[in-house]
Amino acid sequence: MPRTAELHALQRDFAACIRDPARDELPPGVASRRMQVYRELFFNNVEGLLSSNFPVIRTLYAEADWNALVAAFLHDHRAQTPLFPEIGREFLRWLEQRREDGRDDAPFLLELAHYEWAELALALDEHEIAAIAHDVDGDVVSHVPVLSPLAWVLGYRFPVQRIGADFRPAEAPAEPTLLLLIRDRRDEVSFLEINALTAALIERLQANTQASGADVVAALLAEVAPANAAALQSAGEAILRDLQARDALLGTQPT
Template sequence: MAEAWTDFRARQLAFSAHLRDPRRNEVADIEDRRLKIYRELFYNNVENCLAAAFPVLRKLSSDAVWHERVRDFYARHRCKAPQFHRLPEEFLRFLEEVRTEHPDDPPFLRELAHYEWVELALSVSPLELSPELADPNGDPLAQPPVISPLAWTLAYRYPVHRIGPDFQPSTPGAEPTWLIVNRDRTDTVRFMQINAVTARLMTLIEARPEASGRDLLLDIAAELAHPDPEAVVAEGAQIFERLRARDILLGTRRPAAG
């Protein structure tokens, strides 16, 4: 029985190796017509999933380049997450850690793939914007503002939100591209381009959850050596309202139960 199991296990490994990389792993004792059915079935499932998750990247890639890239992932990457819906995350990890630089890949490839993955990750996140997270009527200047757990502040070297068939930059921008990507209360994933000051405010809100919005804005004014700190506070009040309108700012921290 042990020998039979060992032989079966060896055949399983040989079969799976062939499916992942048939050019380097032949299976001599099975008719190729039968193997082709499995090769196409397994590969097409993976390729269809990735094409749906990275539509812009797919559109920018020729068929030959796209399939070579996916087959490279399929052959060489060892997924850590077993769930099929996390396959795009594994593809991103492959691009960042395994494939590295490749002559067929545009310079913005990894950043664009990350941006497209973020939209998917937020859309399938189990988190909900429940009422107990924040007081929606609170004053974010006077009280600690609360950012949605479904809002991610991101910085890219390339303007990834603009990349498409008619715009494919070959060099990074002069300044970082700051974006907030979030899922709102209607479960719609949206992006908002922001400046460095808003990005800094988002970082401080996360880092100092007990501080009022006014205190955070005054800290930013000090960092900027701004001659009129109250002007920064006034501009910050408008930023808070724009963030609140997009469900990025949920309100203010509720007082702890006594």
């Protein structure tokens, strides 16, 4: 066997031993005590990353159960990237596969994991508000609003923002949960629970390049609530101003 191929085979064998603590057969020349040190270091690093990426999920498990879940992730999943900031996405992919396989996870677990992952993903998003052309003091009602790329609408079957050790719903409620995740000018991430009308308004603002905020609201209301459009117009415009105050709307297109 060529030397390079021999080295790769040894590396794969070594990694397999780290992934599977129950494996007795060790690579040639590696003592059991030394392998155990590597196993513990590797496990503790990944466990720490997952605990910090998914703090709410961590509270749902007793220590032994959580460690078993992490061990199963290490044993079963083949990550597509070596980057530590991407481990949350890899864990999410693994949970998706578990659901497809019919594993007995909590029915809300995958959605909760996505919600926690999204918070970190938004915090790491490379968009810079300062690089986006906009008039921060512009009137988003009378002029063309500029939607922040750091404002994400998320939809879930479960109220993920409420789930914790004391609230673990067994069934999804009749109405879905819609959330607006925002990273503001101070790079702080927050969420806002929104209704379907606000979500539809944000979707229209994302595609809008010419109409004023008031016109976008009016066009939306003419479609979804024509009988009450005039009465709801002021409420829609108030939503625009609130979105601007939260930095979901950065301002208006510069004149």
